[in-house]
Every structure is written in structure tokens, then in C-alpha cells.
Amino acid sequence: MLGKSSKRPKRIAIVSPKGGVGKTTVTANLAEALVALGRRVCAVDLDAQNALQFHLSADPVNPEGLASATLRGDPWKNGTRDGIENLSFLPYGFLSETHRDRFEHAVVDGQAWLAEGLSTVDAKGVDYTVFDTPPGPSEFQRAAVELADLVLVVVLPDAASFITVPTVERTIETYAGKACDQFRGLFFLVNRMNEGRVLCRDVQAMLSQRLGNRLVPVAVRFDAAAEEALAAQQTVLAYEPNGRAATDFDELAAWVEKTLR
Numbered sequence: 347m348l349g350k351s352s353k354r355p356k357r358i359a360i361v362s363p364k365g366g367v368g369k370t371t372v373t374a375n376l377a378e379a380l381v382a383l384g385r386r387v388c389a390v391d392l393d394a395q396n397a398l399q400f401h402l403s404a405d406p407v408n409p410e411g412l413a414s415a416t417l418r419g420d421p422w423k424n425g426t427r428d429g430i431e432n433l434s435f436l437p438y439g440f441l442s443e444t445h446r447d448r449f450e451h452a453v454v455d456g457q458a459w460l461a462e463g464l465s466t467v468d469a470k471g472v473d474y475t476v477f478d479t480p481p482g483p484s485e486f487q488r489a490a491v492e493l494a495d496l497v498l499v500v501v502l503p504d505a506a507s508f509i510t511v512p513t514v515e516r517t518i519e520t521y522a523g524k525a526c527d528q529f530r531g532l533f534f535l536v537n538r539m540n541e542g543r544v545l546c547r548d549v550q551a552m553l554s555q556r557l558g559n560r561l562v563p564v565a566v567r568f569d570a571a572a573e574e575a576l577a578a579q580q581t582v583l584a585y586e587p588n589g590r591a592a593t594d595f596d597e598l599a600a601w602v603e604k605t606l607r
């Protein structure tokens with residue numbers, strides 16, 4: 347038992363101050379790209395929208411998930427689903443409004459509920475846990491960020507994302523890795539990069555100037571296959587493995603491994 351806990355999984359929190367920037371897409375595809383590098387990965391959906399499961403599986407919607415397991419006091423390990431080999435995922439699950447209210451009240455006190463919930467999942471043998479989170483500040487974002495070894499803030503190469511940088515620096519950055527003994531840092535990841543557009547290139551350059559090495563050196567390019575993959579309920583890596591976005595996710599996974607080594 348002791349041997350296992352000393353080899354706990356590395357935790358990666360995918361966050362953003364804004365919705366619709368690609369957090370869920372990054373979570374699913376980074377998880378799969380890490381699996382392609384030979385790792386065992388668990389993707390955890392902390393967003394009540396439950397979108398992650400649509401990237402990872404075409405299974406019929408199942409209401410069970412970490413939310414109902416927490417309310418019942420059940421171990422989370424029973425709620426993980428198998429996706430691709432070596433990639434399990436834990437959905438948030440669906441709750442009635444009353445139960446959702448109860449669950450949201452149960453998670454207000456720091457990250458202990460998340461650490462405890464994950465303990466039975468970790469014991470199954472996982473190298474990486476990747477958290478998808480709801481947009482903007484919430485207890486879910488905070489718990490994932492506090493526990494993370496690595497925090498990735500997803501931004502678009504546009505003015506609206508650029509102006510959120512100070513907010514991230516004032517808020518998320520102050521508690522990032524607070525409950526992690528080996529925190530490696532908070533980084534910004536550009537998604538939907540379009541090198542053909544001057545504005546995108548300009549914003550990327552401004553981000554680079556402002557953030558220095560806190561900007562991930564890999565940007566995920568805009569790729570229609572990302573949207574098509576979601577329609578087919580697949581990751582981009584499965585849908586178009588040699589496409590632009592898939593190639594970028596492979597590079598991102600290699601950067602994550604190097605950074606967390």
C-alpha cells in the first residue's frame with residue numbers, strides 16, 4: 347500500500363476563465379495522447395455539463411458519476427468507465443437539482459473531498475489524472491487547481507482571452523498547487539491557433555512576451571476535425587490521428603511528460 351501511494355499519479359488541471367475555449371477537448375485528447383506514450387490515465391469530469399463523456403465514449407448516457415457517488419459515500423473507483431485501453435474516465439454524472447445543491451454544498455471546503463474521492467481511483471494504478479473543470483471560478487476549479495502538479499489555462503489567440511490573463515494571475519495562480527508537494531507550475535495553452543491570421547499571431551506574440559516560459563511552447567491549431575470528432579463522439583486522436591490538432595496534442599503530451607518528469 348505504501349509503495350503505491352508514494353507513486354501517486356501526476357495531476358493535471360485544465361482550466362479557463364472563459365467557456366468554449368476547448369478545455370474539454372484538451373482534457374480528452376491530452377489524456378489519449380498520454381496513453382499513446384504508454385501511460386495509464388484517468389480523465390475526471392468536474393463539470394456538471396458532463397461533456398467529457400461525449401469525447402471519450404459513445405455509450406448511452408449513464409446518470410452515475412462522482413457526484414452521486416460522493417453523496418452516497420461510495421468509492422469513486424466503482425464509477426470509473428473504461429474508454430480506450432489504459433484510459434478510464436470518471437464522469438460527473440447527472441443529479442436532480444436538489445441533489446446537485448446538496449453536492450455543491452458538500453464540496454465547499456477546499457480540496458479534501460477531491461483528494462479523498464480520488465484515493466480509490468489512484469489505487470487502481472494510474473500514471474496521470476487529468477481534470478476537466480467548469481469555466482470560471484468555482485469550488486471544482488479551485489480543488490483541481492490546488493491538487494494539481496501542473497495547471498494548464500486554455501486560452502484562445504484573441505483579445506477576449508488576452509484580457510483574462512491578469513485575472514488568472516490574481517486568482518488561479520495564487521492557489522495553484524497549494525495542496526501539492528511537487529507543484530511544477532501554471533502554464534497557458536493556446537488552442538484554436540490559426541497561423542494564417544495576423545490577429546492570432548499578434549495575440550500569440552503578446553502572450554509570449556507577457557508570459558515568457560509560462561506559455562506552453564506547443565499551440566493547438568484550429569482543426570475542423572476537432573468539431574467533427576465530437577460529432578462522432580470520439581477524440582481527435584482517434585478520428586483523424588494524422589491531422590493538425592492530433593499532431594499538436596501528441597506534442598503537448600510530450601511536453602507535459604518532460605515538464606512533469
Ligand SMILES: Nc1ncnc2c1ncn2[C@@H]1O[C@H](COP(=O)(O)OP(=O)(O)O)[C@@H](O)[C@H]1O
Pocket residue numbers: 362364365366367368369370371372397537538539566567568569570571572573574576591
Ligand atoms: N483546436 C480546435 N480546433 C477546432 N475546434 C475546436 C478546437 N478545440 C475545440 N474546438 C471546438 O470548440 C468547441 C468548444 O470546445 P470545448 O472543448 O467544449 O470547450 P470548453 O470545454 O472550454 O467549453 C467545441 O465545438 C470543440 O469541438
Ligand SMILES: [Mg+2]
Pocket residue numbers: 369370371393397479
Ligand atoms: Mg467543457
